[in-house]
Amino acid sequence: MHDFRSKRCSSTQNPSSRRTGCACWRISLDAREALGIIASGKTLSRAEAEAAMGSVMAGEATAAQLGALLAALHVRGETADEIAGFASAMRANALRVVVDDGAIDVVGTGGDRSNSINISTISALVVAGAGGHVAKHGNRAASSQCGSADVLEALGVRIDLGPDGVAQCVREVGVGFMFAPRFHPAMRHAGPVRREIGIRTVFNVLGPLANPAGVRRYLLGVPSVALGATIAAALVELGAERALVVHGTDGLDEISPSADTRTWEVSSGSVREGHLAPEDLGLRRAERIEITGGDPATNATAARAVLDGTHGGARTAVLMNAAAALWVAGLAGSVKEGVAIVTRAIDGGAARDALARFAATSQRIGAAEGARA
Incomplete structure (x- = not known):
């Protein structure tokens, strides 16, 4: 990857920390037993974490x-093995979506x-307009006024499609949306506790890793x-083919248009750290205020402006992130090459058309699913 100033991480895994080797060795461990291990000052192996989360998903905790358990993990900090194990259990209990x-x-x-x-x-949406396939997993707002589900709904997209409907959107449009509550029914056992304890927990980082389509x-x-380093190592554990953690x-939990961005590139079972800046891609640094959002209506207006080709900081942010996504997808030889591709997708109208087709297709499929219910 030619756009990063990179160095090799000293380690992405610690095999000695995995007492059971791989997660395919199934063990029996419930939440109380997992809490006992953590209280004794030890970490959970991936298999132990998967078993403990499995008991939570089964409503046994x-x-x-x-x-x-969530508070203890929050105070100590979760390891890559623990995050990978928890994510594996969530994937196993999710409704499955089949994509390419x-x-x-x-x-x-x-x-x-x-x-x-x-x-x-x-x-x-821009990646879909540029020929990529995106199986997006998301929810309503957590720490902001507008989550991915909120803005897509405001843009006219039907967000509550089932597995077959999502897969059809990905095939026909290039993008599909998996609404987390629909695809993770077992999370009903954890939801009330998460709300009541009122602190950020491991579940806040598990959403992306528990993608029901099993994207790699x-x-x-x-x-x-x-x-960053922890999530990158967890992606290695989960068998990611290629990823960029930023x-x-x-x-910002994105590639920033207004500052340097730290990166962790996951490929071939290893992690490489680097940096990325707007100037590396031939783009002007933006002011942070240019990407400030608001409620779903405000953010939907901002999205349409970018897709319509309006210049400014929001466009720069989208160009950088969509370009990096194309590189990860193997559709661009470098992030800088990706910028040229996504610029054409926006300015030529393909990105705007992708949204229009996504909205129409999802509404049609949603109506058909409703009629069959």
């Missing part, structure tokens, strides 16, 4: 046990409290540098 091997998710974990426009969601390519934004040094 009490509210007290789950709350204590080259599909990608363009997503942020949220939690950066930037109240920015929906950069990842707009970028996903990601552009994934995180809200802190510390989380964190804007201005705090």
Whole structure:
């Protein structure tokens, strides 16, 4: 990848920390037992984490046990093995969506409290307009006024399609949306506890990794540098084919148009750290205020402006993120080459058309699903 100033990470995995080797070795462990391991000062192996989360998904953990487990993990900080194990259990309990091997998710974990426009969601539409396939997994707002589900709904997209409908959208339009509550019914056992304890938990970072389509390519934004290396290592554990984990040094969980961005490139089972800046891609640095968002109507207006070709900081942000996604998807030889491709997709109207087709197709499929219900 020619656009990064890179260095090899000293380590992406710690095999000695995995007492059971791989997650395919199934073990029995419930939330209370997992809490006991953590309370003793140890970390969970991937298999132990998967078993513990499996018991949560089955409704076997009490509210007290789950709350204590989430709080203990929050205080100590989750390891890559633990995150990978939890994500594996969530994937196993999700409704499955079948998409092609080259599909990608363009997503942020949220939690950066930037109240920015929906950069990842707009970028996903641009990637679809440029010929990519995006299986986007998302939800309503967490730390902002407008999540991916909120803005897509405001743009006329039907967000509650089932597995077959989402797969059809990806095939026909190049983008489909999986509304997290629809695809993770087992999360009903954890939802009330998450709301009651009122702190950021591991579930906030698990959403992107628990993509029901099982995508193996990601552009994934995180809200802190510390989380970047951990998520990249978890992606290695989960068998990601290619991914780029990003964190804007201005705090953005996207590639930032207004600051340098830290990157963790996942490929061939290893992680390479680097940096990316607007100037590296021939773009002007923007002011942070240019990507400030608001409610769903405000963010939908901003999305349409970018797709209509309006210049400014929002366009720069989308160009950078969509270009990186194309590179991850293997549709551009470098991120800089990706910028040229997505610029043509926007200015030629293909990105705008992708939104129009997505809205029409999702509404048609949604009506048909409703008639069959």
